[in-house]
Amino acid sequence: MTMWVPSLAEFSGSRYRAIASAIEAAIQAGELLPGERLPPQRRLADALGVTIGTVTRGYTEAERSGWVSARVGSGTYVRSKTQDNAVSLTFPADETVGVIDLSLSLPPPHPLRQSLLSEALFALSQSGAALARGVTYQESQGRREHREVLARWLNTLGMPLMADELLITQGGQHGISLALSTLLRPGELLAADALTYPGAISAAQQFHLKLVGIGQDSEGMRMDLLEAQCARQPPRAIYLTPEQNNPTGACLSAPRREQLVALARRHDIWLIEDGVQYLPAEQRGTPLYKLAPERTLFVFSTAKVLAGGCELACCGRLKVCTSG
Numbered sequence: 001m002t003m004w005v006p007s008l009a010e011f012s013g014s015r016y017r018a019i020a021s022a023i024e025a026a027i028q029a030g031e032l033l034p035g036e037r038l039p040p041q042r043r044l045a046d047a048l049g050v051t052i053g054t055v056t057r058g059y060t061e062a063e064r065s066g067w068v069s070a071r072v073g074s075g076t077y078v079r080s081k082t083q084d085n086a087v088s089l090t091f092p093a094d095e096t097v098g099v100i101d102l103s104l105s106l107p108p109p110h111p112l113r114q115s116l117l118s119e120a121l122f123a124l125s126q127s128g129a130a131l132a133r134g135v136t137y138q139e140s141q142g143r144r145e146h147r148e149v150l151a152r153w154l155n156t157l158g159m160p161l162m163a164d165e166l167l168i169t170q171g172g173q174h175g176i177s178l179a180l181s182t183l184l185r186p187g188e189l190l191a192a193d194a195l196t197y198p199g200a201i202s203a204a205q206q207f208h209l210k211l212v213g214i215g216q217d218s219e220g221m222r223m224d225l226l227e228a229q230c231a232r233q234p235p236r237a238i239y240l241t242p243e244q245n246n247p248t249g250a251c252l253s254a255p256r257r258e259q260l261v262a263l264a265r266r267h268d269i270w271l272i273e274d275g276v277q278y279l280p281a282e283q284r285g286t287p288l289y290k291l292a293p294e295r296t297l298f299v300f301s302t303a304k305v306l307a308g309g310c311e312l313a314c315c316g317r318l319k320v321c322t323s324g
Helices: 015-028 041-048 052-064 081-085 111-125 128-134 144-156 172-183 198-206 223-232 254-267
Strands: 068-071 075-078 189-193 210-214 237-240 270-274 296-301 319-322
Touching (some): 052 068, 052 075, 172 198, 172 237, 172 296, 210 223, 223 254
Parallel strands (some): 189 210, 296 319
């Protein structure tokens, strides 16, 4: 680190602008070299007889002009020429190695994900046709060959779906938003578990829907409370995660799935089944879209099976598959 102290008398304007101008002049003159760290703001403030805030504004102005770059927790550095001529695609160092983050519902870490992603990206980079398709607009439902691959994969997971039933979206949240905006109009009633996925609450608020929470227990949403709500005012749709409710982890029991479908048919209610919390076939109940295919929109996410960073999704005729 160079304890560089400029003479602000040589520059007009406010003090912070003078500091920014002094940095620019020093870089152009070779006094400050690429990659060199500027003095800590407190030390430079003391040396110049100005406040720390003045130095901070000066550094910020120099960064805005492209002369320096700030690194959180490290300092401010003179930009190198390569920074001006190349786009950086690097990621910051992972400071959580060895730490399991439970704040998100993600699949267990596995090195195979990175290696397979590397192979897929390499194969993509070698295919001129694939690259050409990747930079053009896609069909509104998603490319058929992609939907066919997803349909085959879902069938191996015990979810029999056909390509024509799928619509590709930009993740689970996007799929939920599409379902709500398609089935409900502003002001209509949406029912959900009293404790439910915050993203669904946010989407309901975005579309100006009336959201009512239905009480739940260890078997999931209570049908007696839902029946009472229907007697007062039937909701236009019900959003729920039958497998591993977020955040309680409760699974909707088989009898309640039957009761829910009967209620939905009696009151003409749409069911939005969020299947992002994937469970193997032997551990999950009968999907609602199988019990009531005529009124169920199914949202499935690959994030819990493959990787949270692969934002891909698909939505279908009465079924939705997503990746986020």
